Amino acid sequence: xxxxxxxxxxxxxxxxxxxxxxxxxxxxxxxxxxxxxxxxxxxxxxxxxxxxxxxxxxxxxxxxxxxxxxxxxxxxxxxxxxxxxxxxxxxxxxxxxxxxxxxxxxxxxxxxxxxxxxxxxxxxxxxxxxxxxxxxxxxxxxxxxxxxxxxxxxxxxxxxxxxxxxxxxxxxxxxxxxxxxxxxxxxxxxxxxxxxxxxxxxxxxxxxxxxxxxxxxxxxxxxxxxxxxxxxxxxxxxxxxxxxxxxxxxxxxxxxxxxxxxxxxxxxxxxxxxxxxxxxxxxxxxxxxxxxxxxxxxxxxxxxxxxxxxxxxxxxxxxxxxxxxxxxxxxxxxxxxxxxxxxxxxxxxxxxxxxxxxxxxxxxxxxxxxxxxxxxxxxxxxxxxxxxxxxxxxxxxxxxxxxxxxxxxxxxxxxxxxxxxxxxxxxxxxxxxxxxxxxxxxxxxxxxxxxxxxxxxxxxxxxxxxxxxxxxxxxxxxxxxxxxxxxxxx
Numbered sequence: 001x002x003x004x005x006x007x008x009x010x011x012x013x014x015x016x017x018x019x020x021x022x023x024x025x026x027x028x029x030x031x032x033x034x035x036x037x038x039x040x041x042x043x044x045x046x047x048x049x050x051x052x053x054x055x056x057x058x059x060x061x062x063x064x065x066x067x068x069x070x071x072x073x074x075x076x077x078x079x080x081x082x083x084x085x086x087x088x089x090x091x092x093x094x095x096x097x098x099x100x101x102x103x104x105x106x107x108x109x110x111x112x113x114x115x116x117x118x119x120x121x122x123x124x125x126x127x128x129x130x131x132x133x134x135x136x137x138x139x140x141x142x143x144x145x146x147x148x149x150x151x152x153x154x155x156x157x158x159x160x161x162x163x164x165x166x167x168x169x170x171x172x173x174x175x176x177x178x179x180x181x182x183x184x185x186x187x188x189x190x191x192x193x194x195x196x197x198x199x200x201x202x203x204x205x206x207x208x209x210x211x212x213x214x215x216x217x218x219x220x221x222x223x224x225x226x227x228x229x230x231x232x233x234x235x236x237x238x239x240x241x242x243x244x245x246x247x248x249x250x251x252x253x254x255x256x257x258x259x260x261x262x263x264x265x266x267x268x269x270x271x272x273x274x275x276x277x278x279x280x281x282x283x284x285x286x287x288x289x290x291x292x293x294x295x296x297x298x299x300x301x302x303x304x305x306x307x308x309x310x311x312x313x314x315x316x317x318x319x320x321x322x323x324x325x326x327x328x329x330x331x332x333x334x335x336x337x338x339x340x341x342x343x344x345x346x347x348x349x350x351x352x353x354x355x356x357x358x359x360x361x362x363x364x365x366x367x368x369x370x371x372x373x374x375x376x377x378x379x380x381x382x383x384x385x386x387x388x389x390x391x392x393x394x395x396x397x398x399x400x401x402x403x404x405x406x407x408x409x410x411x412x413x414x415x416x417x418x419x420x421x422x423x424x425x426x427x428x429x430x431x432x433x434x435x436x437x438x439x440x441x442x443x444x445x446x447x448x449x450x451x452x453x454x455x456x457x458x459x460x461x462x463x464x465x466x467x468x469x470x471x472x473x474x475x476x477x478x479x480x481x482x483x484x485x486x487x488x489x490x
Contacts, residue, residue, distance in 0.1 A: 070095060070106065079119045083112075093132065098122070105129045107144070111136070114151075125150075130159070140165075145174070155180075160189065170195070175204070185210070190219070200225070205234070215240075223247075227256065237270060252283075296358075298398055305399055306355040307371045321405065334409060336417025343414045345384050350374055362397065378402050385410065429477050436470045439463060 024039060040047050040059070049057040055072040059065055064082035068074060071089030075096045083097040086105045093109030099122040102112030107129035114122040114136035125135035130144035140150035145159035155165035160174035170180040175189035185195035190204035200210035205219035215225035220234035230240035233248040240247040242258035252263045253270035263273060265282040273283060282288035291297035293311050294304040306312030325331075354370035378400035382389040388406035392398030443463050 064101070066097075074104075077113070077115070077119060080113075081119075088129065095127075099125060102126070102135075107131055107133070110134070110142075133157070148172075163187075178202075182210075193217075197226075208232075212243075227254075227259065230254075239270065242276065296397075298392070304357070306357075307353060307369060308355070312355070334413035336413055336420065339410050339413035340417050342384055342410055346376065347380055348374065349377060356399070358397075364396075364399075375404075376402060425477060425480065429474060432470060432474050432477070436467060436474065439467050439470065443467060 029037075041061075044061050046061065047059040048055055056069065058068040060068065060076065062081045066076045066080060066083045068076050068083075068085050070085055070087035071091070071094055073091070073094045074085045074089040075094060076083045076085065077096070077098040080097060080100055080102070082101040083099075084103045085095050085097055086103075088104070088106035088108055088110070089095040090108055095104045095107065095109070096111045096113075096115070097104055098111065098113030098115040099119050101124045102122075103126040104110045104112050105126075105128045107127070109132040110127040110130065111134045112125040112127050113119075116122070122136050122138055122140075124139045125137065126141045127133045127135050128141075128143045130142070130148070131146045133142040133145060133148045135142045135150045137151050137155050138153040140153065141156045142148045142150050143156075143158045145157070145161055145163070147162040148157040148160060148164070150157045150165045152165060152167050152170060154169045155167065156171045157163045157165055158171070158173045160172065160178070161176045163172040163175065163178045164180075165172050166179070166181045167183050167185050169184040170182065171186045172178045172180050173186075173188045175187070175191055175193070177192040178187040178190060178194070180187045180195045182196045182200050183198040185197065185199065186201045187193045187195045188201075188203045190202070190208070191206040193202040193205065193207070194209045194211070195202045196209065197211045197213050197215050199214045200212065201216040202208045202210050203216075203218045205217070205223070206221045208217040208220065208223045209225070210217045211224070211226045212228050212230050214229040215227065216231045217223045217225050218231075218233045220232070220238070221236045223232040223235065223237070224239045224241070225232045226239070226241045227245050228243040230242060230245045231247075232238045232240050233246070235247075235249045235252075237251040238247040238249065239253045241256045242254045242261055244260050245254045245258055246262045247254050248264045249266050251267040251270040252265055253272050254261055254263055255272040255274045257274045257276060258278075259276045261273065261276055261278045261280065263278075263280040263283060265280070265284060265288070266286055267284045271284065273280065281290060289297040289299065290301045292301075292303050293306070294302055303312045303314060351373060352370045353373050355367040357365050357367065359365050378389050381402060382391060382400075385406065388403050390401035390403070392400065446459065446463065
């Protein structure tokens with residue numbers, strides 16, 4: 001190798017000697033000292049690395065040097081320190097960092113910072129990559145995706161498309177056209193969802209809005225939680241506008257007055273529910289069944305056949321039954337004789353009532369546990385009072401039941417009929433007492449003439465015998481009356 005020294009003298013040397021003494025070899029170097037050997041500049045000038053004679057990396061000097069990679073027109077604004085552009089950019093859309101310590105990992109058309117002309121009002125912003133994303137708030141982040149904006153401080157858009165976070169400490173996980181504008185608000189994903197209340201959340205779905213403080217929409221479509229700490233679990237077209245309210249299903253609408261109200265149901269159109277402090281299921285008259293400790297309820301509300309207090313029993317101060325004349329027709333009285341006949345035909349029993357369950361094969365299994373009770377046998381009672389008995393559509397899959405309140409009108413009619421008999425008997429007794437008194441008076445009058453003829457004495461004896469017979473009849477009637485009164489009390 002020909003070498004010209006500083007004096008203009010030309011001489012020859014080996015390439016190895018030349019590289020080892022003053023440069024970095026293409027095959028690498030040995031014996032370097034990291035304290036003194038380095039690749040770079042010793043003046044206040046950038047270091048540029050090119051490929052194909054095009055800039056690929058530029059390291060700019062400063063207190064915290066900037067690292068500018070990728071397309072040659074990618075930019076770090078003047079005065080910015082500690083910035084990094086890892087790569088990306090093209091002739092149409094470049095990547096840029098406009099504020100201190102901003103980072104753009106790659107992609108195209110991404111910006112970290114707000115480009116306001118001041119390098120300290122949107123620091124530590126990061127865009128991981130993607131296309132046309134902007135992180136313009138302090139400590140804000142856009143992970144990737146397309147057209148996403150994290151403009152408030154400490155905000156994050158993980159990815160997706162055209163998502164916006166304008167609040168503080170807020171997040172959009174992904175999806176399309178989602179917005180988290182509230183303080184510490186979150187949208188997990190989905191389409192066109194908004195979390196605009198402080199501490200509000202939309203999990204996903206489409207066209208959902210959580211605008212109340214601490215409100216939440218789990219998912220679904222076109223749902224709104226606008227009350228404080230209100231929630232819509234999902235479904236479609238639901239609104240929870242009351243504070244601390246909850247709605248789910250379809251077209252359930254809790255008005256602002258419906259605070260602390262829970263509603264779940266289905267409707268084709270929303271009608272405002274205004275009641276507060278309520279728990280509603282199917283408020284518009286749809287057919288719903290609620291099973292507690294059972295998976296196959298046959299009634300609107302059902303507990304299983306289990307004698308345990310915590311499984312198959314319920315308690316209340318009172319149970320009220322609808323009985324308004326305006327909802328009744330074909331009203332007829334109950335015959336006392338018919339009621340007495342039905343009561344006489346009943347067979348009251350004392351029995352051990354067992355808990356039961358249905359096996360996975362659909363068979364009824366009677367358990368050993370149970371408790372003793374008074375009552376009737378449904379299969380017997382249905383022959384006498386069918387209106388008081390629930391007969392399953394399929395007896396192989398359900399149990400018979402008895403509505404004991406249906407017995408009350410029959411018992412009432414029977415007692416009334418029995419009372420009429422008692423009152424009639426009392427009237428007969430009173431009449432007989434009057435006749436006895438009259439006879440006693442006649443006897444007394446005859447006794448005053450005790451010295452009369454034998455014929456008179458015979459008449460007196462006959463009257464005494466008649467009085468005795470009437471007294472015996474009266475005593476028997478009184479016994480019968482007492483027995484009837486005891487039966488009516490029972």
